[in-house]
Amino acid sequence: MKTLPFVVLSPLRTENRAFTLGVAEMTLGEFSLRSRVADSGEGIGLDELQLAARNHGMLAEALRYDITPVGLHYLLVHYDVPAMDAGSWRLQVDGQVGRRLSLTLDQLRSRERVTMPVTMECAGNGRARLLPRPVSQPWLVDAVGTAEWTGTPLAPLLQEAGVSADAVDVVFTGADHGVERGVEQDYQRALPLHDALRAEVLLAYEMNGMPLPPQHGFPCRLIVPGWYGMTQVKWLRAITVSAHPFDGYQNAVAYRIKKSADEPGVPVTRIRPRAAIQPPGDPDFQSRTRFLSLGDHELTGRAWSGSAPVTRVSISVDAGTTWADARLEAAPGPWAWARWSWPWRVESPGRYDLLAVAEDATGDRQPVDQYWNLQGMGNNMSQHLTVYARAPQP
């Protein structure tokens, strides 16, 4: 097995140190493997299963709710949920600022208070449907949810700290710590300064009207509406303004769209358009295939895009041979999914292959075919749902 250096990132990766675990046969590479794609026909391995058992998608029937109840919203935790103490917790604002800040939770809560529904999706949603399959968290199509986040806008806080004229990036550091592809790190992600200063960016301390649950970032997390989940740093402990583009692992190595390991790739940013189908009828336990009766049904679901409002949802019940437009309802907020519906009269028993495709106001249309890339990021290939309509019981 290839031996990788054990790279420790300091908060802004200004000092990288390489070391082994201490004895020759025990290097980090033994347990922190390089990324790879699965072989043809290779089933999900133990490592992927461990991730799937911890992290979970939204149960598809929860598409019935405008706001996803806690515990049904998708969850991805890179390392462990850290033990946090709200009393001793402080949020540091530092780096290229005129005045460093250190805020308690009460100080944060006494600032301007904003609540907004935001649809959040993991950048890796759809990864396990790719062929070949990148080996990582094996999401199918359910890594999504919409919560009402309450917090205080970030921009006024940065203005109070006084961002220096040469600032380019804002780095957000969480309290979660681990190793990823050979790199030991606190979870850190940077946003370009102009994105960090957008009015809708929040430091959130409540989810659906309650203090953040531990797994969603208690006591405070970043919310950047429209961006994929990796941006929404949980267990936030520091905000660091930088005069240099951030080259930490989660920006420079992970979350890149690329076709091969040689390319630098382009960064993953905003959520690509997607429509999700609320599965009609009733399921089979093992296969999750659906069955339903003949007659009139309402096919419904949600659609979202991080760049612009969804303007169109197209439905097919014959595997993409013919299409119809669904009716779109108003979204509960500018950054939240919109409900769609389509009256479906099922006249014949048989198998139906359902597809739904969203298009947003920029003209970006969800593809029916896979969006393959090496890390399996942003694969918004249309969901494929099989339903059997059955004849009336004799």
Place this chain on the structure above:
Amino acid sequence: MKTLPFVVLSPLRTENRAFTLGVAEMTLGEFSLRSRVADSGEGIGLDELQLAARNHGMLAEALRYDITPVGLHYLLVHYDVPAMDAGSWRLQVDGQVGRRLSLTLDQLRSRERVTMPVTMECAGNGRARLLPRPVSQPWLVDAVGTAEWTGTPLAPLLQEAGVSADAVDVVFTGADHGVERGVEQDYQRALPLHDALRAEVLLAYEMNGMPLPPQHGFPCRLIVPGWYGMTQVKWLRAITVSAHPFDGYQNAVAYRIKKSADEPGVPVTRIRPRAAIQPPGDPDFQSRTRFLSLGDHELTGRAWSGSAPVTRVSISVDAGTTWADARLEAAPGPWAWARWSWPWRVESPGRYDLLAVAEDATGDRQPVDQYWNLQGMGNNMSQHLTVYARAPQP
């Protein structure tokens, strides 16, 4: 593909009807397959992955909490979470009773109110570690959690209804509906009458002090402390006293300990003893292997058994070669897990293979080797956790 009859169970399976989906090539057997075990070396399949993405284990670091926060508690949903309306919901009590009852949620809430912490575990926990692996929900070791359930005792309600002298079983029917191994059904489980009348059995309407979340059975579920999760019927809508042993799918076919398909097997009932290790150190993202520093650590976790208090937890850090006894703390209640701890001085860099084994007051001791059975039920084989201790950084 083998064609199975489409069997519809009426509430007490008094009338089974078989039919096909309506056309020759569309039988239920096409999507509702018989159970099987995986081939040697067969990875997790798409059907198992779909289940793992929906249902989720408890994040192991949540062993730090006496009471598991909502969303971290394990979740298994056989079919779909049904849409429930608390206003129109009624709980029926019928069958072999002197007086049928129909209760509103307010009526239930106005009865005697009891709160108790209960450790719940899925009977399939540990299934995916079996060799060969039964193909079903692929749990590793994390299908557990402890919640504070609030509700009203069942026994006084049954006494008010007047259980007839010939009653033997009490059947609990949920509002969830689907197909399983060729059988269409509402989820139903029966308890022997003497178990249903135990003082600790609750009709619960709150979890951790809040109304039940949709996925945990809103507005009301059964709680039978000490028994595996399949007993804890969610979205409860009817309680039916029966003069005959219940032969519905979830009692007669599923949740049986057996070695081959020919045997009737014995029913799965109470939770077998298990100790879980709160993973020390920090994880690698993909492999979930841990690394930690040299020096003094506290190895800790929880242990539980559904039959009797846990009396002993034994720890090994050398893959079972030597063992030591952990210190056991008082459990937060008679039906909840107990915290254990063991001071661990890590003196040398290297790999450590951690095991923990629980024993209860009946003398039942958790095995280190697998407890193989065809459905993968009650496999309480010891957890195996690999940790690398590393030398101090130069």
